[in-house]
Amino acid sequence: MSFRRIVFGAAGVAGAVALLEVVSRTGLVDASALPPATTVLGEAAKLAVDGKFLADVAATLQAWFGGLALAVLVAVPLGVLLGSVPLLGTAARALVELMRPIPSVALIPLAIILFADPTQMKMSLIFYACLWPILINTLYALRDVDPVAKDSLRSFGFGTPSVLWRVSLPSAAPFITTGVRIAASVALIVVVSTELLAGGINGVGIYLSSTQAGGGRTDLLLAGAVWAGVLGLLANLALLGLERVAFRWHSAKVEAIA
């Protein structure tokens, strides 16, 4: 990322913070409904050293990474299988298209019945939500591997397993990683909404609903939401960074064509 982009990005954030501050301080919006941005950020800073809140973050992260990792472990091999055996891919297609639009949160009641442990329950819902973007990206990436690349290796006498391992998987890897990145942001939404709706012991969503107990503290609610946003941002940046470093050949090739 260039220095220029960082400066402009920071300026955008500062501008939005300033706008919210003005709107609240001037009384355009009721300050108890939308507290000034500085108040929210001040509370967010306090949360960063609040042991109870950090335990909530840890619980959310645990379910998030656990569910995502499980989805990767299942969806990638499954996608490779469905993407490289056309018959299986076609057979699975209708099922995938039927299951995919079911919102994870619609399955919360089922997950509560199936899993007594809240972490397991959250992980299972994240797993379900993450399965589809990763599976579909893997499946289509495998199906779209350049036939010339495959023939190039085949023409040196390499068999199907070698072509899969040495050509199909490397050329599909950037698209699979993009699927994981999309899934990671979906997972954050799912984990926080599950915590909000289903309750439990620890979690950012639990913290958010606790701020509304009694009088209701909008500043604390928003401070928690800020942290949820920061977590999503960091996860996305980490995966984007991985894509840039590991798949430099891919972005360079795309730029060369463009």
Add this chain to the structure above:
Amino acid sequence: MLQITGLTHSYGGDGLKVLDGLDLTVPDGQLVSIVGPSGCGKSTLLRCIAGLIQPTGGRLTLDGRPINGVPDDLAVVFQDYSRSLFPWLSVRDNVALPLRRRGKSRSERRAAAEEALESVGLHDAGRKYPWQLSGGMQQRVSIARALAYRPSLLLMDEPFGSVDAQTREDLEDLVLQVHRTEKMTILLVTHDIDESVYVGDRVVVLNRSPARVHADLPVGLPSVRDQIDTRGLPEFVQLRAEVGRLVRGGARVPGAAPVGAQPAGVAEAKGAGAKPAP
């Protein structure tokens, strides 16, 4: 020796017939140019020889053994180098990868790759990635990859179709040089009539799809060729004209030898060939 008899291929079962009873025999060490109108099935022919597709009919043998799957001592250079090379591997690793099939150690593979890159004039490109090189250099890498494999039969499918004219001439000379030093059999498919005559020991003209051999002409040019001098020779000019006429579907019976009723100039060109004109 490569022997093809009655090769027939249709895509999609009984769908479009691309090859129709094609016969061709190529002795060891010959460089054969295959020309024909675009879409006539030249690439399908190469893919059948390479064992990449199973023809619907006919017989292919290489050194007496039927071709059933990809033959052992064969390498293919595709037209589209940017799709044929693997962008996630360095140039050296691209060249070294096929040598895994030769049961060589990692260091032997790398040494052979460096040697092959050297022979195509890319001694300092090994650590780069294919997409960091120009088109002509990338096609040199594909040729190096094929050479490192030390095939006895090299198939080239319109290898210079996507490079500029200057690079094209350099690569044609590279193929001639490789053919002289490595003594391998080379089948070069092209739609460029000049190129077919300049590079070939022999030019095989296919007719419109479904293809069979339309004409088979020996090239009687001196074995050492030069882009300027050779192309200026009357034999070159006349042979080029004859191939051009044949490709455009001249009034010739399919499969007939290119003799008989032909313009005087062409008969003269035949006379200048290595084989005496009948």
